[in-house]
Amino acid sequence: MDCSICSSMPFLLRPPRNTICGACYEGAKSIITLMNKLEGDKGTDNIDTKANNSLVSPANSCKLGDLPKWLSGLNDQRVEMNKKIAFLSGFGAAFRERIHTDIQLVPGDNGLPLATHRALLAARSEIFKNMLESEDGCKAPPSETIKLAELKHEELESLLDFLYTGSLPREKMEKHVYSLFLAADKYAIQYLQEFCERHMLLYLNSSTALDVLEISDVCSNQTLKDAALNFIVKNMEEIAFSSKFEVFAPKNQHLYVQITRAFFMDIKSKRVTGV
Numbered sequence: 001m002d003c004s005i006c007s008s009m010p011f012l013l014r015p016p017r018n019t020i021c022g023a024c025y026e027g028a029k030s031i032i033t034l035m036n037k038l039e040g041d042k043g044t045d046n047i048d049t050k051a052n053n054s055l056v057s058p059a060n061s062c063k064l065g066d067l068p069k070w071l072s073g074l075n076d077q078r079v080e081m082n083k084k085i086a087f088l089s090g091f092g093a094a095f096r097e098r099i100h101t102d103i104q105l106v107p108g109d110n111g112l113p114l115a116t117h118r119a120l121l122a123a124r125s126e127i128f129k130n131m132l133e134s135e136d137g138c139k140a141p142p143s144e145t146i147k148l149a150e151l152k153h154e155e156l157e158s159l160l161d162f163l164y165t166g167s168l169p170r171e172k173m174e175k176h177v178y179s180l181f182l183a184a185d186k187y188a189i190q191y192l193q194e195f196c197e198r199h200m201l202l203y204l205n206s207s208t209a210l211d212v213l214e215i216s217d218v219c220s221n222q223t224l225k226d227a228a229l230n231f232i233v234k235n236m237e238e239i240a241f242s243s244k245f246e247v248f249a250p251k252n253q254h255l256y257v258q259i260t261r262a263f264f265m266d267i268k269s270k271r272v273t274g275v
Helices: 022-038 042-046 052-056 058-065 067-088 090-096 118-124 126-133 153-165 170-186 190-202 209-218 222-234 236-240 243-251 253-273
Strands: 103-107 114-116 145-148
Touching: 090 153, 103 153, 114 118, 114 153, 118 126, 118 153, 153 170, 153 190, 170 190, 170 209, 190 222, 209 222, 209 243, 209 253, 222 236, 222 253, 236 243, 243 253
Parallel strands: 103 145
Antiparallel strands: 103 114
16 A cells, blocks of 8 residues: 555655555554653553544644654653763762772682672672671671672672672673672572673573573573573574583583473474474
């Protein structure tokens, strides 16, 4: 069907302006839905998809005319959000410049201890909070330290950087994502767990799939495990003949069994569906 919006025909030869194709209709509907959402209109779900002419009604024409205003409002929100982020980044400066720190964390590789703030640790993790408040021998006096034996110096530094700022550069995530995910699981830092999970899913490939499967099993993360298993099954030939798989299989025999079963189940499913 010729469309009055996207048609390649000369303007004078185009069909009436209320004749539009499905793609343009959906695009116009999406814009109107967005504008209604921005102005707090909860009735957008009741749009009649059969009434094409409603898209060019006088009421909607007024809303389209106000689009620059709404876009300007979105830009103002973005600027305000950037200001808020910049304001909160002062916590990162407090860590990097060691401003009024009151406790030290010692890494497990005999690296230099890192000075930090007890209040920040307690606020970010219930586990840290319990360690700092307990009445037994685990309690850390203000002048003493806590040793995190499972983390190397760079890993611990990245963990603290995230606790202060809520983010990490991509290069640090690529280098430390597995150790950070384990630390997030151990110390119940939910947001860091989700942050690491998103990163692993986003960059899941033949080189990382086995590592993701292994760490998801350790942390009982079913979402990651399912994604890694599905990827391995779909790329079985490339992964199974890699040197990494030769090291992985003897060390993780139960996962090797699960991969094998998933692979044969996938073959069976394809036979049934005729794919």
